[in-house]
Amino acid sequence: MNVRILYLDDDAAIVRLVQKALGRSGHTVIHAEDLDAALQHLGNDAFDAIVLDHYLSNMTGHDVLNRLRAEGIVLPVVYVTGSNEAQIAIEAIKAGASDYVIKTVGDDFMPLLASAIEQSVANAQLRLAKERADEETRLAKERAEALLAEVNHRVANSLALVASLLRLQISNSENDQVKAELSETQARITAIAGMHRSLYTSDDVSRVEMNIYLSNLLGEIGGSLGNPDKVIKLSFDADPISLSADRAVSVGMIVTELVTNAFKYAYPLELCGEIRVTLKAVGGNEALLTVADDGIGIEPNSKPKGTGLGSRIVKSMSAALGPGLQYRNTHHGTIAEVPIRIVP
Template identity: 55%
Template sequence: MARTLLYIDDDAALAVLAARKLKASDFIITHAADPEEAISLLKAGTFDAITLDHYMDGVTGLDFLSQARDMELPPVVYVTGSDDASIAVEALKNGATDYFIKSTGDEFWPLLANVVEQAIESAALKRAKAQADREIVLAKERAEILLAEVNHRVANSLALVASLIRLQISSEPDQAVKAALMETQARINAVAGMHRSLYTSDDVRVVDLDIYLERLVNELRGSMGESESDRPIDIELDAVQLPSDRAVSAGMIVTELITNAIKYAYPDGSHGRIAIGLKVVDAENALIVVEDDGAGMPEDGKPKGTGLGTRITRSMAATIGNGIDYIRKERGTRVEVHLTLV
């Protein structure tokens, strides 16, 4: 397939020779005697490549490159009879694709044709790469939009389920069943909160754990029928990012611990404070702390209730770090969850 070549050189006789010699390599030559004519031809049509002579009458090929700086040029092969390397360097710095040294031998034209062909192929590869990069970016954006929409819909669906459970709680006369439903609702809210954090995040791969936990605690207090005046919860959270799958485990653990503190730390309507903390220990570790100043752990060390919450927290703590510690205090209980960040 013939390629079109804009041949910029002030030597008309050499241009005629170029047209004849390069025809054998399937090039169709259009001659321009100076930069102004070349720019006019480029505006009027398209070319597969340009050969640009350095020395022309009163100007150089560098002048053309300067004048055409704002144009989208095809690959430019800079042709010079000088062996001064600085000329080639300047040409490449100003937009030339390659350069070629003039000679008087018979091998000059086939070699020039080969250099031009390589420049065309290189430009085609760069365009293909740029197109592939654009498609990758668009695909990534589409995937992120789709994933955000999925997270949004999942969060809404979970919120609907939690609302249905809330309605069932309000009409359930059995207090034990009501308590179990409230725990289930809290667990669902923990998962829904993680999905809300994902679809509002710039990076769906990670969750701002501090923001997620603060929102989760406030929602949890509301779902348990508590208010700030009923049960103050101190929140002190360092900024931590965590992969989404591990963040939901952390959220479930905090949900269970806060729920247990609300239910069991202050029996018979007594009052006290609950605190949750997220502390960065070092570059690889953090600590989630939930503590109260209430009744403390049972003497036998056995969990109150069914023990399901304790089993959940221990199992999930093992997946996000180095386990969980229950620490007796003079008054109340402190629970430390060891979180691995990397």
């Protein structure tokens, strides 16, 4: 290792001895008698390290360290002092020195100084390499996030287009059963598109803020499933819970199916009703999704109405999120609960 060293000391004789000793190891030592000379050398040349003596003619090495840091000079500094007081070395380290060496008249001073310089330079190079690697990692992460956001944007737009085409097909269809099935399909596609939209509009492209996502999703479901002959109030309350994209889309699909079923079957005779959706944290890593209504209720173990596809979707996705779908006992209406494990 060939190191260029700036030695700040007002004792020229000591510096000449250091120049000869370190020169035999291939190092280059440039002498500066005071701070002004040192700053001039640093402005005109490149160095790998600074050796700084504590006792100078008009200031101490501590003053020099403070000035170097104020000037934005971050080269490793090896502090040299003839004092045996540990406090001087401690204060130097606190002020930014990389290492220190006690100046002695013995033969061990030069090897200790050379070792401290080489170790300080090696550590500084490792820190610089780590900073560069961290910066490259940060830039790569930003590029990946930007690319993922663009992918989510395009997927959301494509799914929105499919949902629009389905909406057009629904309006042109004369068969009520076909209309109902297409509406359910449109709602499922809308749930997935909304999840992708949440990803590309948030700061974290890997997780979905469920209170925002579900609020938007329920607004779209209410708009698409509204019955002109009935007034169904759809309410929503959620804690600020974030989930990974795959778990978020499962929750979105479950909410879509349960709310759609409540719209269709909960109030067959009444002209008005309410559907309540909540998502609440119930522990450090658990949440509870609830969809409730005050309608006619459901019979335990009864066969699903329609094709049964929605029931199979809810059952499968609920099991993937936690213990699975549960129905709470109630005197009237239906209360569906889905426990959710929150995975970091």
